[in-house]
Amino acid sequence: MPDFAEPLARLILEFKRLPGIGQKSAQRLAFHVLRAERDEAARLAQALLDVKDKLRLCEACNNISDSELCPFCADPRRDRTVVCVVEEPHNILPVETTRQFEGVYHVLHGSISPLRGIGPDRLKITGLLERIRTGEVKEVILATNPTVEGEATAVYLSRLLKPLGVRVTRIAMGIPVGSDLEFADEVTMSKSLENRREM
Secondary structure (H helix, E strand, C coil), rough: CCCCCHHHHHHCCCCHHCCCCCCHHHHHHHHHHHHHHHHHHHHHHHHHHHHHHHHHHCCCCCCCCCCCCHHHHHCCCCCCEEEEEECCCHHHHHHHHHCCCCCEEEEEECCEEEHHCEEEEHCCCCCHHHHHCCCCCCCCEEECCCCCHHHHHHHHHHHHHHCCCCCEEEEECCCCCCCHHCCCCCCHHHHHHHEECCC
């Protein structure tokens, strides 16, 4: 690595820590920040700090929010009898782009992965069980990723939820196995929701 002034080298190193950013991309980003006006750099720095300081988890569904409830849980028009369970907050966007789902969400913040030492106790399942026990929820759509971990999580949740008297469905496998929901186009995601099946 060429010798850069220490502040620039440190910025390159920090950018390299981001997923998908290699040495050259990190250098391009760092030099962009260097050439930018000071107020642009300050806005970037403030945006990074705000993400850490001003965001929290929705008290109902665990989505990322800047208030007590996320926009979906706060919306009185959403159908609270149908809950779509996803692994991560960014998995909500592909479902929303279909403009067909009118229910609410529950974010697990991960999936069961014995190889990585992640069991059900590490996921945010307790809140989902509490929501179902209120008697308002009629259907739970399991929209975990079509990976080995996502399938294991869906099967585990299905076995856990069915005895509670709620309808448990799984999104159809219109999404390629081994991919993540965030890369699904809206037609594929729409078909997956339409063709969900009983578990």
